[in-house]
Amino acid sequence: MVKNEELEVNIIDNGFEGEGIAKVDEFVVFIPEAIIGEKVKIKILKVDKNIAYGKVLEVLKPSEYRVEPDCDTYSKCGGCNLRHIDYKYSLEMKKKAVQNTLRKALKHDVEIENIIGMDKPCYYRNKLQFPVGDEGGKPAMGVFAKRSHRIIKIKDCKIQNKNCQKVANDVFEFMEKNGISGYNEEKGSGLVRHIIVRIGVKTNEIMVIIVLNSMNFPHEKEFIDFITTRNSNVKTIVKNLNDKNTNVILGKKNETIFGDGYIFDYLGDKKFKISPLSFYQVNPVQTVKLYSKAVEYANLTGNETIFDLYCGVGTIGIFASNKAKKLYGIEVIENAIKDARENAKLNGIDNSEFFVRKC
Template sequence: MTKGIAPVTKNEIVEVIIEDLTHEGAGVAKIDGYALFIPKALPGERARVKVIKVNKGYGFGKLIEVIEKSDERIDDIPCPIFQNCGGCQLQHLSYEGQLKQKQKQVRDVLERIGKITDVTVHPTLGMSEPWRYRNKAQVPFADREGGLVAGFYQERSHEIIDMNACLIQHEENDKVVQAVKEVASKFGVRGYDEKSHKGTLRHVVARYGVNTGQLMVVLVTRSKELPNKTNLIEEIREKLPNVTSIVQNINTKRTNVIFGDQTVVLWGEDYIYDMIGDVKFAISARSFYQVNPEQTKVLYDKALDYAELNGSETVIDAYCGIGTISLFLAQKAKHVYGVEIVPEAIDDAKRNAKLNGMTNVDFAVGGAEKVIPWWYTQGIRADTIVVDPPRKGCDDALLDTIIKMKPKRVVYVSCNPATLARDLRVLEDGGYKTVEVQPVDMFPHTTHVECCSLLIYEGK
């Protein structure tokens, strides 16, 4: 490729060999070193592609024809809206192929970003039945000429693909969406219009306790007013006999953030309950709770395994949320300290500890990078620190704190391999050795992968 000049032009049809997948699930082809990203193409395939966008160093293509197929390609895709919906990216890749690809993604990113080449990345732990696993649905509603529509957004757009079922959602979530669509249509509740900021119903959030059978329906509305509220509640209860909680969340802002600040229980309980292993959790409308409880237990069992607890250890959980990992660890540790910056999450964590009769756990509100050093001044010494940060990874100050405290073990649970790799590099430079990484498939048929990593302090 001549420097600065792309070897392809827009609308050109080219024949390419797909070499790899991006972390977003697009196939990668190279033309004279120039990268072309092609959604729905798989490694090893030869394909005809239409160039649809040309940038200086890379371009995008549309798959026209697969000339030579990958052995991992699935032609008989069960989801009727897969080609348009942005919810799943990998249904065209066999499940075994997905697991291999996620292991490769983790290994590649550790080497490229973290410069970590001597670590064991285990095969991805998958599901025996990788469908209908999500216990929570967040579905946008809108008005169309034919009435209310509800579904997921088309890939790279805010155009809703109307749907009757989603094959990665639990069936109970589908029932909620359909019931609310029917009842809201009957009583003239209008869907929300992003452009005009009019209409009432923005989203419906369904939460299902897979192990308890309890169901929560959350109606996210643009205003406090909810037309025909009483009739709406009565008919939702009729259509969903196992519903235990109907909640309204009010979001008045022009935003694509789902929840607003005000939440009101319209009928039933404030919480539903669910179990992960032997630990019971109370889940409110806005609680963070893992959406795949079966794989969450797999992930947390691995974290517990890496922590190697025998009952004498003090453990700090640096991003504890509603206490999910903390309470898992408290089953085996002498004492667990959890810290979280969201006050409502700490309220839930304390409630969950009480719910399980666990007295060997304490929770504090604040930034981990501030609270943990304060604990240190109070004489608290952690044998193990567990971190489960958001996608952006750990705060720099927290990583510095871990390096200064020098706990023997760090167990890093991550939902983003790129920020995991970045943070592992920092910890390795501070005296830690990454021993092994276990990818876990929490979100089959999507490109997302969770990891649990074990680091041991070796000193500088």
């Protein structure tokens, strides 16, 4: 097998990231956007020892589960990889992936229950983070292309909350109008690296974080007015400094330039404080379903002790705390534990203790 060779192959399985898998002689070929049961014409892009990578040139025999992707930039973007597959069937694929992983780890067969999906699997993310780059001296905002840091411009991402998207578009419009530069990775120059917008979907409170290569943001006062006048639900705006040559999005230093530096959200009837650096599950609709299922399966009687390991800001334990006698949360990041203690207080929970420890 050689690079650029064109072949007709049968897809015999799908891999962990949804990629199609074919066998050609002694080679296993990985082909994104191909579905089990399909016959496809492919072009070989890369050949390793016993593994090759290809791309679909033509679908010769489509799967009954193939659908038209609902996104214009789907094939180029590195964000989603299952939008060419019927959603219900993609849940089956995920179930199989979990089952295979467990079978390998446990070395025996396991029965798992069906995946509980979303009713509408669109516009669900409560945290948008768009990279901002430099295109010939002009800023460009969008998403990274697959396996690259080339920015694909995008104005309507199918998984982002629409409010967050609007605020990000406004931030970018302000940059364009005021000649504020985007970050040039190669040169380490330019100002804005990322635009991050977080929303508490139950409170509708929005936090804007602009990740900067230097804390001098021009026209800061006008920027605050521009964003908050257009979006009355923006409760806080934070500057974050990241002047390192790194793929990590956020730096450690924050400066709040509007509001209190945090927003709130609810999971079920519990209220949580979200700070710029805190981890908070990104799909709040599914989080509530997942946590409720876990509590249901735990079958708590009120006499148990819950250990919420890797607890972050304490969401899982606090969600379940009313049904148990005692809650211990353990987490390695000190600030997360501070937030967890505050979250427990916020919800009037007095049977909990949180510790900074490594699990």
